[in-house]
Amino acid sequence: MLHINCPFCGLRAQKEFAYGGDATVKRPEINKEVSKEEWDNFVYMRKSPRGKHIELWHHISGCRQWFKVQRDTATHEIFKTAKMSEEIV
Amino acid sequence: MQKYSVFSLIKNAFTDHQNWEVAWKDPTPKSKYDVVIIGGGGHGLATAYYLAKEHNITNVAVIEKGWIGGGNVGRNTTIIRSNFMYDANARFNEFGMDLWRNLSQELNFNVMFSPRGIINLAHSDAQMNAYARRGNSMRLNGIDAKLLNRDEVKKLIPMADFSDEVRFPIFGGLMQPSAGTARHDGVAWGYARQADSMGVDIIQHCEVEGFDVEGGKIKGVRTSKGVIKAKKVGLCVAGSTNILAEKLNMTLPIETHLLQACVSEPVKPVLDGVVTFGAGHFYISQSDKGEMVMGGDLDGYNSYAQRGNLPTIQHVLTGGLALFPFLSRLKMLRTWGGIMDMSMDGSPIIDKTHIEGLYLNCGWCYGGFKSTPVSGWTFAHTIAQDRLHELNADLTLNRFSNGYLLDEKGLGTKTWIS
Numbered sequence: 001m002l003h004i005n006c007p008f009c010g011l012r013a014q015k016e017f018a019y020g021g022d023a024t025v026k027r028p029e030i031n032k033e034v035s036k037e038e039w040d041n042f043v044y045m046r047k048s049p050r051g052k053h054i055e056l057w058h059h060i061s062g063c064r065q066w067f068k069v070q071r072d073t074a075t076h077e078i079f080k081t082a083k084m085s086e087e088i089v
Numbered sequence: 090m091q092k093y094s095v096f097s098l099i100k101n102a103f104t105d106h107q108n109w110e111v112a113w114k115d116p117t118p119k120s121k122y123d124v125v126i127i128g129g130g131g132h133g134l135a136t137a138y139y140l141a142k143e144h145n146i147t148n149v150a151v152i153e154k155g156w157i158g159g160g161n162v163g164r165n166t167t168i169i170r171s172n173f174m175y176d177a178n179a180r181f182n183e184f185g186m187d188l189w190r191n192l193s194q195e196l197n198f199n200v201m202f203s204p205r206g207i208i209n210l211a212h213s214d215a216q217m218n219a220y221a222r223r224g225n226s227m228r229l230n231g232i233d234a235k236l237l238n239r240d241e242v243k244k245l246i247p248m249a250d251f252s253d254e255v256r257f258p259i260f261g262g263l264m265q266p267s268a269g270t271a272r273h274d275g276v277a278w279g280y281a282r283q284a285d286s287m288g289v290d291i292i293q294h295c296e297v298e299g300f301d302v303e304g305g306k307i308k309g310v311r312t313s314k315g316v317i318k319a320k321k322v323g324l325c326v327a328g329s330t331n332i333l334a335e336k337l338n339m340t341l342p343i344e345t346h347l348l349q350a351c352v353s354e355p356v357k358p359v360l361d362g363v364v365t366f367g368a369g370h371f372y373i374s375q376s377d378k379g380e381m382v383m384g385g386d387l388d389g390y391n392s393y394a395q396r397g398n399l400p401t402i403q404h405v406l407t408g409g410l411a412l413f414p415f416l417s418r419l420k421m422l423r424t425w426g427g428i429m430d431m432s433m434d435g436s437p438i439i440d441k442t443h444i445e446g447l448y449l450n451c452g453w454c455y456g457g458f459k460s461t462p463v464s465g466w467t468f469a470h471t472i473a474q475d476r477l478h479e480l481n482a483d484l485t486l487n488r489f490s491n492g493y494l495l496d497e498k499g500l501g502t503k504t505w506i507s
Binding site for chain 1: 329331332335340341342343344345389390391392393394398399400433489490502503505
């Protein structure tokens, strides 16, 4: 089982959390012309790397906050967690 | 090639089975091939076989990082079905069912195809309506479908929980009687043996490190066993597609996730066909050895781990126990995981790419095994003729940007929510 360090609540078991997907995918800016390719990249295209992956998690059975996690997709090692307003470099 | 038969079995018994021919050779790669297939799983080996058999292209290499049949073809729950609603998926997989029916004879290898039927259970009126619609769509495509009421289901699976106290009572189900199971690694071995006998080189423990692309054309692959030149290259590496796509600077509508399966200790026959629970994600069948073979949800986050996490197994088996309470008395023999190409609409991709001579076979989600023969058949056609066959004409890469999605379950792009 993963142990995820919620930036608000601290270390908790995986069962308290729900996954939210790739956190690096950015929605095209609102009120601007969006090309078909930009829209495709946002909706469908995923890098899905083997190794470090920045992703969204939702502390659904806890504080109910969304936050970012940097995790290795092959070893499941969690390197960092951060609030939505913070960047993971 | 030595033909397998009861007579060859008896003959070899006299020499203590010491003189069987090897089923496939272990060649060192040549410097150049007409076609290189990357990935020695079921789909890759089937592709090589149909390239040789249907298109007379035998200067072919199948290169595999591990050993053949060590990936998802040896890790799945062996279910074969074509109970799809959309025309493109239904036609594609029903053609596959015809290939399955004759596969043991064709390959001279017993793949133990056993059409015992699949029942998808419904637990509400709405679900019964949805299954009636699906069944009708299947029948329009010539696929056998039978809508069962509660009593008919009870006759087929009397050991399921039909008591009054259950949280999700069984209302009925949709059955495809011609669906079934097969021996999964036998399929890989059967294709490998026949492909090898027609001149295909099966090169194991050979990892792809990069691609040579010049002027928009594929020239070859760089591997751990040296550079292999090729006129055409086919990618059949579901589970690792994103890794190879990265080496090609391609981004695909695919995420890689982990799916677990498990088997119980073997018991006497209790379950004839395949049964899926409709109020959770759980499916079960009984192997010929008597083990209950079970599976369900993805682990739920991007993963290349090939091993699973306990909360998911617990969750899946909770559904299993709700359906078949007798499972609580069985010991679990083993659990394992495989990595899945989750495409953004749940349907596969068999297509050409923007690189000339590079072909893509990916996005099988958690249902690639049933399509092994038809995937190989259509992919071989696509590679040999450099155009899509009508069976895979809709399984294109650009269907995502064009909006012609084949979203069978209406799940959208959150592939891990199943």
